[in-house]
Amino acid sequence: MIKVTCGDANPNGNIAFTYKGGCRGELDITEAYRCVGCGGWFHLDCILKHFELEEGHDNARNALRKIKDSIKSDKILITEDRLIEICEKGLEKTKPITNLKGE
16 A cells, blocks of 8 residues: 655655645555645645645635625525525535445
8 A cells, every 4th residue: 555644745855844734644545635736645634724724725615715704695696594504514524425336
């Protein structure tokens, strides 16, 4: 199995440099999540923390936060409560489905 270091920003070098949110713990690559913004590998909880600290690396979650923060009830066709509920669902810290069977 291939092992990676959570948040390691210099995997081929001799300098210990870590992306924000990384814990530097070792994990199997099959259990790791990769940030498309920086290319770092992370545990699930660590990548969610990374997304909170690196605003430009998680466009979807940041867009949901901005929608939630800037709702004007007179400019939408659904209720404010329903839109906030949708945004909060998108912001939940849950493990995504990894295959078509939902496992």
